[in-house]
Amino acid sequence: MGTIQALRGTRDILPEEVGYWQRVEATAREILGRAAYREIRTPIFEATSLFERGIGEATDVVGKEMYSFFGRGENKQSITLRPEGTAGVVRSYIENKLHAQGGVQRLWYIGPMFRYERPQAGRQRQFHQIGTEVLGSADPRADAEAIALAVDILQSLGLRNLHLDINSVGNGEDRQRYRQALVEYLTPYKEELDADSQDRLDRNPLRILDSKDKRVREIALDAPKIIDYLGSESKSKFERVQKMLLDLGISYEINHRLVRGLDYYTDTAFEIQSDDLGAQATVCGGGRYDGLVKELGGPDTPAVGWAMGLERLILLLQKLSEKPAAALDFYLVSRGTDAESQALLLAQKLRSAGFSLELDLSGSAFGKQFKRADKSGALACLVLGDEEAANQTVQLKWLASGEQKAMTQADLLATTEELRRQMD
Ligand code: ATP
């Protein structure tokens, strides 16, 4: 019988790698916390209809990437593993009447998302996102603030070679007029479009603009630009967002092909791409979605948000820097019955005093335990043998200098402040 392996498109995040994940999470938590964003945790699965309505049936995500199944129990309702975070957050915002708290709700989330896609570097079937949603502000400053925070997070992680692309997709009416013009432009080329794009011509023609097909891209170059179809309000909002980005010192380019995959976006759309990722270059995508809360049955509420793909961020961090070192204060080696039981006690007391300590449980010869101590990355090694156990003492050895001294266990515990200073 073969061994069971992780499913295609899923991965284990092993302890060696998890430091990167923790760093990304800590950075986002800090930066978003400072901007008064509050974390929200919503379920991993939701009613399928939430995503059908919230993302739109004409999108790839709903059309072919969702993991849906029938629930158990009486009504056997269709359930979907969330493919993205916004729909669930908005459902929760409505269901829990967060709008009744008044003012602007600034929310963020982190967690796994699921899409049935062809796995490749930076594209998985279970992947992770950090995302933000600001609900209740139509002010273009909210758009600029959201973008600035995404840029802050990426820069604080030390990432370089990033580009911000922005565009405006206007309001529903603007888009309707644009859609018509685009279809008129593309229809004569229909036979030259790839199968996917031909299919989109009726269902979701804006998506053709971000096709990866070479010929389609050439054709798209001369397509009408949505910016020329914006009403005066959307145009002025777009100009204000740009002015604020300039004031904030955030450089950007206008990308006329940036229309985003999801239907509920209005006005600002943006993407942050990296030069160092190959085909899966987009690390962050977002924009304004003033239509969604109402579409899902809530009060008419403007909103803006973004989502970052963590796998892609981690790939970039791994290229950039050495592993974040695991910090360990003590490695405790012991041998002999009494020594081993004293060691466990001493370990717990030092941990209570705030030190990190790894207790060697192998019972093997001292030489082997010392080798592991050296490899552990600990600052100091503690040694307890028969003699130390008999006298209630312990050997303290600083691993960098090799300096070693014997002391009573009581003295060691009494001088924790001094030890802490030596370790800092
Ligand atoms: P792409 O064009 O790469 O498929 P998308 O438009 O489908 O991206 P969004 O729905 O905007 O992506 O999701 C935001 C971010 O989440 C993306 O920019 C990317 O970093 C990440 N992401 C999306 N799908 C995946 C996936 N299957 N695996 C890993 N990361 C993903």
Ligand code: MG
């Ligand atoms: Mg996608």
